[in-house]
Amino acid sequence: MSAHQSCRHLLASLSEFVDGELDEKLCAEIERHLADCENCRIVIDSLEKTVSLYQTVSKTETVPDEVRERLFHRLKLDEFLES
Amino acid sequence: MSNRKTKEVFSLDALRAGDRAEFARLVETYYEMIYRLALKMLNDSQDAEDILQETFIKAYQHIRNFDGRSELSTWLYRIATNEALMQLRRKRPQTFSIENPEFSDEAEPEPVQIVDWCCLPEEELISAEAQARMDVAIEKLPASLRVVFVLRDIQGLSTRETGEVLDLSETAVKTRLSRARLRLREDLSSYYAERLGEENRP
Ligand SMILES: [Zn+2]
Secondary structure, eight states: OOHHHHHHHHHTTHHHHHTTOSOHHHHHHHHHHHHHOHHHHHHHHHHHHHHHHHHHHHHHOOOOHHHHHHHHHHTTOGGGTTO | OGGGSSOOOOOHHHHHTTOHHHHHHHHHHHHHHHHHHHHHHHOOHHHHHHHHHHHHHHHHHHGGGOOSSSOHHHHHHHHHHHHHHHHHHHHOGGGSOSOOTTTOOOOOOOOOOOOOOTTSOHHHHTSHHHHHHHHHHHHHSOHHHHHHHIIIIISOOOHHHHHHHHTOOHHHHHHHHHHHHHHHHHHHHHHHHHHHHHHHOO
16 A cells, blocks of 8 residues: 555544554554654644644633623522522 | 533432522533533524523423433533534524535545644644634534534543434544544644744745
């Protein structure tokens, strides 16, 4: 199989590879391929980074207090707002 | 994991009996995660607030039917996800294209953007502009991929839990997640490639 064909062939497994959920055999195959394929190394790195950026950003997002207040009010739970 | 922060110790009997204090505790524990889910799904704070409120109204009405087989958080996610998908269908029907990734054998398109942008400084990677691009990238995903990405990667649910919320097999969850991630990667890469280009310009 040419290098290019194996890139295509492995593409669908990269996401599971990143999660460490891939079976050993396929995992080893990807690792071997990555040793000689810079393109796939870049795709994997940027795939991992993409996911981690979304996670980083969402951790910094807070829910406004008024959203909680309006929710409790709508649910007629105002008496529990203080807790 | 966000929904594991507080161990679920709710009295189902009290909830089913309509106990207000116990219900308030349930709301307190889960409102943030539901709001975040809705915000990521709809990218609109007013819509997200509507979904949040509807979710707990429905939860209060239907708690008697909760059989306790799944976790309460999973059950709430299921209600919220359905609400969010309905809202999307109403307001943005284009996100429900004929494309149905579950039944499509078509492989993901080959990666086009092969640019190593991981070395960009953190403040550039998560600048306000970059964050806006990230939100747009999620919005471009078809709803069926978006919901899996949000549950798995942003809310931190496991593959199994995501499957439970959406009534999907684990294989289907993994396939959709892979496609969502690859598309987002492509989209972000084209943005960061531009940033890299500007940085390297003399
Ligand atoms: Zn390759």
